[in-house]
Amino acid sequence: MxxxxxxxxxxxxxxxxxxxxxxxxxxxxxxxxxxxxxxxxxxxxxxxxxxxxxxxxxxxxxxxxxxxxxxxxxxxxxxxxxxxxxxxxxxxxxxxxxxxxxxxxxxxxxxxxxxxxxxxxxxxxxxxxxxxxxxxxxxxxxxxxxxxxxxxxxxxxxxxxxxxxxxxPYSVTTRRPRRAAGTGNLKNAVPVVAFVGALRHDKGVNDLVGIAERVMRPFVLRILGPERIPASTSELLRATGATCEYVGSAGGPTDDELINGLESADVMIAPYRSVTESGSIHMALSIRVPVLAYESPGVAHIINAASTAPTRKEFGDLLAKYLDVPWQTYTPDAFxxxxxxxxxxxxxxxxxx
CATH class of the missing domain: 3.40.50.2000 (Glycogen Phosphorylase B;)
Incomplete structure (x- = not known):
């Protein structure tokens, strides 16, 4: 340099x-x-x-x-x-x-x-x-x-x-060989859906059950963050067919655990109601993990319109559709x-x- x-x-x-x-x-x-x-x-x-x-x-x-x-x-x-x-x-x-x-x-x-x-x-x-x-x-x-x-x-x-x-972009902390995002096939027999970050209201934690109810098939909800979903919510998720999985210790995943856990997921969901510029979406982009999100001006330059939804119900339908037939979720400008x-x-x- x-x-x-x-x-x-x-x-x-x-x-x-x-x-x-x-x-x-x-x-x-x-x-x-x-x-x-x-x-x-x-x-x-x-x-x-x-x-x-x-x-x-x-x-x-x-x-x-x-x-x-x-x-x-x-x-x-x-x-x-x-x-x-x-x-x-x-x-x-x-x-x-x-x-x-x-x-x-x-x-x-x-x-x-x-x-x-x-x-x-x-x-x-x-x-x-x-x-x-x-x-x-x-x-x-x-x-x-x-x-x-x-x-x-x-x-x-x-x-x-x-x-x-x-x-x-999170290209340094995620430095490794890249694959195409959304190749048409899932990586896991039981789909793994990643959720990255703190389990806060503004991060969409209260929407997880409603989203899972629309998927109508078993999947693993992989939590990559410092907290655990409350037992009552976890039970509601289990009733929909979603199984919660946690990566890392009680203090949250290390950098390597976060990257490996995200990279091996089939898709990341970002049900954030108010997005400025999401670090977790940028990290997923850097390792070419597809992302589904709510419609928002804060993600429109990264996530294409076919990969966003306006409501919780439609978000769940979008995830169900993606798990059936994956697609490229990023805009050309994102790269x-x-x-x-x-x-x-x-x-x-x-x-x-």
Missing amino acids: NRMNNEHVIVYDPNWINPYGIELASIIAAAGYEVDLWCTENRSFTPEGVKLHPKLVGQRRHNSLLRLAVRRLIEPMRISTSAPRRSALIIVWTRNPWDALVFAIRALVGGKTIFIYHNPDTVRRRPGLPGVMERLLLRVSTLCVVHSSRLRASANASANTIRIAAHP DLHKRCITDWRRILNEAF
Whole structure:
């Protein structure tokens, strides 16, 4: 890789589940910048051109409450004070009001700061101190980056200078030989349907039983996330012919378990009612696992119209149809995200520096 310049970028990613930070760091390195990635302790893979610092506290169960509190207090200060103001600090997520405040102070004293604004509507409505501190950070950041023009319109009320970059594809953490997505055959005798992420209302967990009721055939619902479906819901799913399967320990799957569990599934369902840019859909795209989703402007550029549904009933019918005869679920534009993302970040960082 040829370096274009010696400008220094620091990526801060305290999320121990979503590998967005690794993917973004790889993109920025490919754009020609020196990159340090501060991430959680469970990260071990180092992308080409990236200096990895897996020193952020990850899962709570591995730390006493006192140790957890002290580390979460010190870590943002350590990064903020050690990073020259000339270096661009890219904040992938904020973990709590404290890190948002620390990084806002760095921005106020002239430190180049770029905030990734994943979901403007959520941040705008977030109550209490977390919302106040995150909105402060947005106001004082050098640049705010969103992943679509639709999100830019939503972000205008909270951020000053907004730029758009394509969501990074998850091509680094899922690096392996690729197959065509939707080959016309299922991989498993009993179909395996993957659900990735936290079992939250906005992720569509309350729709799982209604979707399964429309499928009318046995299938395995593979949960790739840190939680387990409540026993009562699991019983309702079993009554429809769906069997719940969990990958990983009680704390959720490792990166390898997540990728392997997703790659060996026949299809992933993304019953999200309000999608900005879904990391799990991008991960499935990177390993060519077909995805079915609700109709949403947030997925229209990735998932083709034949693979989305407007209601829970029609989503279930869509899944039943797919399990009978699979098809290609992605749009042609979805496979060009990597080049677009490098170009976007080169433009954004050239402006920042």
